[in-house]
Amino acid sequence: xxxxxxxxxxxxxxxxxxxxxxxxxxxxxxxxxxxxxxxxxxxxxxxxxxxxxxxxxxxxxxxxxxxxxxxxxxxxxxxxxxxxxxxxxxxxxxxxxxxxxxxxxxxxxxxxxxxxxxxxxxxxxxxxxxxxxxxxxxxxxxxxxxxxxxxxxxxxxxxxxxxxxxxxxxxxxxxxxxxxxxxxxxxxxxxxxxxxxxxxxxxxxxxxxxxxxxxxxxxxxxxxxxxxxxxxxxxxxxxxxxxxxxxxxxxxxxxxxxxxxxxxxxxxxxxxxxxxxxxxxxxxxxxxxxxxxxxxxxxxxxxxxxxxxxxxxxxxxxxxxxxxxxxxxxxxxxxxxxxxxxxxxxxxxxxxxxxxxxxxxxxxxxxxxxxxxxxxxxxxxxxxxxxxxxxxxxxxxxxxxxxxxxxxxxxxxxxxxxx
Amino acid sequence: xxxxxxxxxxxxxxxxxxxxxxxxxxxxxxxxxxxxxxxxxxxxxxxxxxxxxxxxxxxxxxxxxxxxxxxxxxxxxxxxxxxxxxxxxxxxxxxxxxxxxxxxxxxxxxxxxxxxxxxxxxxxxxxxxxxxxxxxxxxxxxxxxxxxxxxxxxxxxxxxxxxxxxxxxxxxxxxxxxxxxxxxxxxxxxxxxxxxxxxxxxxxxxxxxxxxxxxxxxxxxxxxxxxxxxxxxxxxxxxxxxxxxxxxxxxxxxxxxxxxxxxxxxxxxxxxxxxxxxxxxxxxxxxxxxxxxxxxxxxxxxxxxxxxxxxxxxxxxxxxxxxxxxxxxxxxxxxxxxxxxxxxxxxxxxxxxxxxxxxxxxxxxxxxxxxxxxxxxxxxxxxxxxxxxxxxxxxxxxxxxxxxxxxxxxxxxxxxxxx
Numbered sequence: 081x082x083x084x085x086x087x088x089x090x091x092x093x094x095x096x097x098x099x100x101x102x103x104x105x106x107x108x109x110x111x112x113x114x115x116x117x118x119x120x121x122x123x124x125x126x127x128x129x130x131x132x133x134x135x136x137x138x139x140x141x142x143x144x145x146x147x148x149x150x151x152x153x154x155x156x157x158x159x160x161x162x163x164x165x166x167x168x169x170x171x172x173x174x175x176x177x178x179x180x181x182x183x184x185x186x187x188x189x190x191x192x193x194x195x196x197x198x199x200x201x202x203x204x205x206x207x208x209x210x211x212x213x214x215x216x217x218x219x220x221x222x223x224x225x226x227x228x229x230x231x232x233x234x235x236x237x238x239x240x241x242x243x244x245x246x247x248x249x250x251x252x253x254x255x256x257x258x259x260x261x262x263x264x265x266x267x268x269x270x271x272x273x274x275x276x277x278x279x280x281x282x283x284x285x286x287x288x289x290x291x292x293x294x295x296x297x298x299x300x301x302x303x304x305x306x307x308x309x310x311x312x313x314x315x316x317x318x319x320x321x322x323x324x325x326x327x328x329x330x331x332x333x334x335x336x337x338x339x340x341x342x343x344x345x346x347x348x349x350x351x352x353x354x355x356x357x358x359x360x361x362x363x364x365x366x367x368x369x370x371x372x373x374x375x376x377x378x379x380x381x382x383x384x385x386x387x388x389x390x391x392x393x394x395x396x397x398x399x400x401x402x403x404x405x406x407x408x409x410x411x412x413x414x415x416x417x418x419x420x421x422x423x424x425x426x427x428x429x430x431x432x433x434x435x436x437x438x439x440x441x442x443x444x445x446x447x448x449x450x451x452x453x454x455x456x457x458x459x460x461x462x463x464x465x466x467x468x469x470x471x472x473x474x475x476x477x478x479x480x481x482x483x484x485x486x487x488x489x490x491x492x493x494x495x496x497x498x499x
Numbered sequence: 500x501x502x503x504x505x506x507x508x509x510x511x512x513x514x515x516x517x518x519x520x521x522x523x524x525x526x527x528x529x530x531x532x533x534x535x536x537x538x539x540x541x542x543x544x545x546x547x548x549x550x551x552x553x554x555x556x557x558x559x560x561x562x563x564x565x566x567x568x569x570x571x572x573x574x575x576x577x578x579x580x581x582x583x584x585x586x587x588x589x590x591x592x593x594x595x596x597x598x599x600x601x602x603x604x605x606x607x608x609x610x611x612x613x614x615x616x617x618x619x620x621x622x623x624x625x626x627x628x629x630x631x632x633x634x635x636x637x638x639x640x641x642x643x644x645x646x647x648x649x650x651x652x653x654x655x656x657x658x659x660x661x662x663x664x665x666x667x668x669x670x671x672x673x674x675x676x677x678x679x680x681x682x683x684x685x686x687x688x689x690x691x692x693x694x695x696x697x698x699x700x701x702x703x704x705x706x707x708x709x710x711x712x713x714x715x716x717x718x719x720x721x722x723x724x725x726x727x728x729x730x731x732x733x734x735x736x737x738x739x740x741x742x743x744x745x746x747x748x749x750x751x752x753x754x755x756x757x758x759x760x761x762x763x764x765x766x767x768x769x770x771x772x773x774x775x776x777x778x779x780x781x782x783x784x785x786x787x788x789x790x791x792x793x794x795x796x797x798x799x800x801x802x803x804x805x806x807x808x809x810x811x812x813x814x815x816x817x818x819x820x821x822x823x824x825x826x827x828x829x830x831x832x833x834x835x836x837x838x839x840x841x842x843x844x845x846x847x848x849x850x851x852x853x854x855x856x857x858x859x860x861x862x863x864x865x866x867x868x869x870x871x872x873x874x875x876x877x878x879x880x881x882x883x884x885x886x887x888x889x890x891x892x893x894x895x896x897x898x899x900x901x902x903x904x905x906x907x908x909x910x911x912x913x914x915x916x917x918x
Contacts, residue, residue, distance in 0.1 A: 097602050104605035106617050106784050111793030113596050126598055129591030137599060148593045151795055156591040166585050172548030172575040174567045174771040176879055177532050179545055180556060183516050186523035198525050203622040203773055204794045214665035223667045235791055237656045237670070245789040246633035248642045251656070253669040321795075347795050352593040354622055354773050354796035365525050370664040372654055374530030375623045376570055376740075376766050377773035460595055 093137040097125040112149055118463070121452040129156025131472040134460060142460035143481045145410075145434075147468040150322055153348035154393055155472025161351045161389045168385035174377060181384035188391055189359060194330040195339040196359035200368060202378050205321035206234030208344035208356040209282065211373055212317035213238055215342060215360060216280035219367035220313055224273035226281045228260035230289040233282055233319050233344075260287045261295060263304040270308060278314040280342075281305050285323045285332030286430065291444065291464045293437055294429035302338040315341035315364065321356075324348060325394060326403060326432040326468070350386040399471040400432070406473040407431025413482040420486075421493045435466040449495060453488035512556040516544040531568055537882070540871040548575025550891035553879060561879035562900045564829075564853075566887040569741055569766035573812055574891025580770045580808045587804035593796060600803035607810055608778060613749040614758040615778035619787060621797050624740035625653030627763035627775040628701065630792055631736035632657055634761060634779060635699035638786035639732055643692035645700045647679035649708040652701055652738050652763075679706045680714060682723040689727060697733040699761075700724050704742045704751030705849065710863065710883045712856055713848035721757040734760035734783065740775075743767060744813060745822060745851040745887070769805040818890035819851070825892045826850025832901040839905075840912045854885040868914060872907035 101124075102108035107116060108124075115122040123136035132155055134144045144156070154161060168181060186199040202208055213225050213236075225238055233239040237251035258269035260283075270278060283305060287295040309316050318340035323332040325348045333340060341364055346356035354377070360368055394400065408431040418425045424439035425447075438446035444464055451463035459481050461467050520543075521527035526535060527543075534541040542555035551574055553563045563575070573580060587600060605618040621627055632644050632655075644657055652658040656670035677688035679702075689697060702724060706714040728735050737759035742751040744767045752759060760783055765775035773796070779787055813819065827850040837844045843858035844866075857865035863883055870882035878900050880886050 097599055100602045100606065104602070104609045104617055106619065106779075106788035109596075110619055110788070111797060113793075113798050115596065124596050125602075126594035126596050127590070129594050134591065134594050136596075142595075144595065146595050148595055149795065151593050156594070157589060162585075162588055165588070166581075169581055169584070170576060171546070172553065172771075174570050175545035175548050175553050175575070176561075176563065176565050176567055177528075177534065177543050177545045177555075180516055183519045183523070183544075187519065190523045198523055200525065200529055203796070204626070206794065207623070216665075217667065218665035223669070235793060240791060244791045245786065246635075246637035248636065248673055250642070250669045250672040253672075254667055352796075352799070354799065360525075367664065369525035369529070372659060372663045374532075374654060375625065376568065377622070377771075378530060379532050380771070380773065 091123075091138055094123045094125050097137060112465070119448060119452045121455040131155040132470060132477045140458070142455070142458050143477060143484070145459060145461040145467040145469070145481065147470050148352065149465070150347035150468045151352040152468070152470050153325055154351050154390060154399065155470045158351050158393075160393060161386050164389040165353055165382045165386040168382040171381070173382045174380045178379040179381040179384070181381050181388060182379060185384045185387050188388065189357065192329055192391070193343065193359050194334050195341070195343065195361050197362040198360050198365050198368065200358045200373055201384070202356040202358070202373070203354050203375055204234070204356055205344065205346035206236050206239070207375065208321060208346050208358045209233045209239060209317065209319050210236040211358040211371070212342040212344050213280055213282065214371050215358065215364055215368045216315035216317060218371050219315065219364050220279045222277045222279040222314065223254045224256055224278045225254055226256050226258055226266070226269045226273060226278060228283065228287070229257040230292075231260065231284050231287070231319070232289065261298045261301045263301055266304065266308060270312060275312045278312045280315045280317045281309055282317040282319055284319045285327060288322060288429065288433065288466050293426050294433070294435050294466055297333070297336060299336040299338075302333055302336045306338050309341070317341070318343040320344060321346045323433065326400065327430055329395065329400065349390065350383045351390045353383040353386040355383040355387055394471065397471060402471045403432040403469045403473065404430075406475065406478050407434055407469050409475060409478045410434060410469070410481065413478070414485060417482070417486045417489050421489050423489060423493055429466050432469050433466045437464070446492060446496065450488055450492045453491045454485055457484040457487050459484045459488070510542070510557055513542045513544050516556060531884070538867060538871045540874040550574040551889060551896045559877070561874070561877050562896060562903070564878060564880040564886040564888065564900065566889050567771065568884070569887050570771040571887070571889050572744055572767035573770050573809060573818065574889045577770050579812060580805050583808040584772055584801045584805040587801040590800070592801045593799045597798040597803070598800040600800050600807060601798060604803045604806050607807065608776065611748055611810070612762065612778050613753050614760070614762065614780050616781040617779050617784050617787065619777045619792055620803070621775040621777070621792070622773050622794055623653070623775055624763065624765035625655050625658070626794065627740060627765050627777045628652045628658060628736065628738050629655040630777040630790070631761040631763050632699055632701065633790050634777065634783055634787045635734035635736060637790050638734065638783050639698045641696045641698040641733065642673045643675055643697045644673055645675050645677055645685070645688045645692060645697065647702065647706070648676040649711070650679065650703050650706070650738070651708065680717045680720045682720055685723065685727060689731065694731045697731045699734045699736045700728055701736040701738055703738045704746060707741060707848065707852065707885050712845050713852070713854050713885055716752070716755060718755040718757075721752055721755045725757050728760070736760070737762040739763060740765045742852065745819065746849055748814065748819065768809065769802045770809045772802040772805040774802040774806055813890065816890060821890045822851040822888045822892065823849075825894065825897050826853055826888050828894060828897045829853060829888070829900065832897070833904060836901070836905045836908050840908050842908060842912055848885050851888050852885045856883070865911060865915065869907055869911045872910045873904055876903040876906050878903045878907070
């Protein structure tokens with residue numbers, strides 16, 4: 081089977097849309113889907129997706145290893161989810177109150193997620209993490225929020241990078257940093273914040289920060305976070321926005337036996353339709369009922385219907401195991417290819433959310449060159465942000481992707497002059 | 500034609516869903532669509548909507564004067580908008596980058612909105628107002644944000660009510676209040692904030708605060724806001740989330756001849772599908788390109804397609820004029836009914852966004868009793884929050900609503916023992 085690059089007749093459509101976008105959108109694009117720092121081999125504009133594949137506006141096909149950075153869990157354009165969405169939308173999506181689907185979805189999530197006794201829905205991952213912090217503050221009467229340095233929890237004031245444009249010192253006055261998986265640094269943060277004023281410790285299920293190997297949570301660290309919260313009267317807010325429904329349907333810390341008080345979910349809940357959820361344990365229900373939490377589209381019915389179908393399909397198809405097996409095949413294949421080419425690199429993360437970084441690559445030039453080569457060969461992945469698999473990534477898809485990644489590795493090795 | 504209440508065989512379905520919801524949702528519901536403070540004659544759960552009407556889960560029909568608090572602009576379940584949405588969703592809604600619709604919509608909005616040279620899209624109204632504040636801070640290097648006391652701009656830290664549960668003093672450390680339409684109070688706020696540290700003045704197009712008569716903007720006040728911003732190097736952020744596309748397609752302050760630097764839109768942009776937008780003038784483009792602004796679903800294509808159709812249909816049908824004429828008919832009818840019943844009340848707001856409050860009603864008991872009577876008679880409106888009309892509200896709909904409101908007024912007059 082050929083591993084040669086696809087014939088690329090033209091990038092004209094993407095170039096034309098980029099040019100038009102530059103006039104009416106700052107920098108021509110913004111946010112995590114901007115290709116500005118990915119390089120010119122990445123398309124900016126897409127025409128369609130199906131299953132594990134996407135096509136750009138010039139008709140180039142890509143095996144998609146990003147799944148839109150997480151929302152796509154069952155594959156793009158999943159007919160059953162789309163049908164559930166459309167049927168509900170046709171009845172009227174946003175009414176003067178929710179439809180029955182909201183209750184059904186809340187019941188299903190409370191049944192499914194181990195620590196959850198109640199649910200509140202929103203739209204953005206940022207909404208869910210931020211509502212978690214507000215509920216924690218309302219419940220505890222404390223102000224400080226402890227977060228791991230480098231972890232991403234959204235763009236709200238408390239979680240934004242202090243140095244980001246437009247932030248004020250007051251925005252992060254109550255945010256205190258620790259190092260993930262480092263209980264000594266957590267204790268130092270507790271001391272810095274003051275034991276009597278800590279509302280929450282916010283954690284991702286494992287360390288999936290950009291620009292570094294992924295790192296699993298140390299169970300002793302998770303237990304330490306639990307013990308610390310219990311000691312100082314604070315809440316664990318587990319930020320399951322990225323991992324939720326890919327690691328464990330009951331919540332991503334069930335496998336280490338630590339239950340959060342509050343957990344934030346979004347991304348994959350409705351296979352791409354906009355939905356977020358804050359889930360909480362009983363002791364936080366009263367405070368959750370006191371906070372101001374509202375949004376124009378938060379109770380729309382169609383995303384609830386899509387989520388109910390997503391959860392059912394994931395469960396009936398044993399989808400997490402499918403993703404895990406495919407991810408393992410991908411990770412092992414990549415590691416074997418690297419060895420074959422004599423390249424030093426690391427493949428990390430849970431198999432469902434892999435990442436490949438080159439060793440001895442402080443400026444990420446090698447990994448960027450390789451990712452660009454992958455894009456040229458028709459695999460869409462990210463150089464410095466973890467990838468995402470879906471249940472549509474079957475063995476054949478992974479094997480096809482591996483053929484293309486191998487060619488990309490070969491090109492990088494040649495360019496680097498290795499061996 | 501009968502003005503008697505509809506036969507109400509049962510509220511059993513609504514009651515059953517409420518009971519189930521209480522177990523899995525704090526207080527059984529949250530946010531502006533909770534009926535907790537509306538009274539038991541309001542249903543909490545809805546089954547469907549069509550045009551200007553909604554039906555609850557027990558089959559009760561309501562003429563809908565709330566339009567889901569704004570999102571529904573062309574009527575519920577608008578087939579053309581829904582078809583545009585579904586067609587795009589079927590191609591894949593959220594891909595690894597946006598589709599052409601994003602550029603087309605940005606171009607259309609920049610053409611249409613007078614002050615806008617660029618657009619950024621998000622999901623919540625809160626996203627749009629908050630991105631406006633962040634861009635203003637990034638551009639000016641200043642921290643303080645001036646907002647009118649009582650105006651609602653969303654649930655982000657800077658805009659939340661300082662006394663709301665879970666807020667910290669630091670959240671509103673940079674928020675300074677003035678009185679809407681009062682230039683002297685604005686000057687006092689400027690002095691309090693410090694002339695050299697003001698990033699933005701955030702304003703609604705007119706005063707549409709809850710619990711009070713709506714009040715049009717004084718053009719001299721709007722010009723004063725403009726002059727103040729120019730003097731201190733701050734931005735006007737016009738919060739057009741509620742008014743946008745109902746007052747003037749070019750932006751809601753065009754009619755007073757004052758252009759904002761930044762404007763926030765959401766609600767009606769896509770006739771109910773989740774979308775928000777920050778629009779800005781050229782001098783703020785560079786700062787907008789520097790801020791961190793991203794969300795998992797912000798570049799989804801289907802809401803862009805729905806918005807393009809919404810804007811086209813609104814324009815081709817002269818929809819704003821339709822809403823204005825229907826609203827006038829409603830407002831004049833209500834005023835005439837009040838006079839006929841000898842009731843003292845005020846009907847305020849632009850016709851497209853009316854509100855009725857009773858005079859001499861400090862606890863809003865009369866207006867609540869009337870609103871509940873309207874609900875019993877099959878008109879869904881709100882006692883203390885402005886209502887919204889859509890282009891589906893034709894003369895016949897308004898006349899049917901007026902028959903029901905008249906009966907409700909009669910009941911309230913009898914209950915009050917007026918005359």
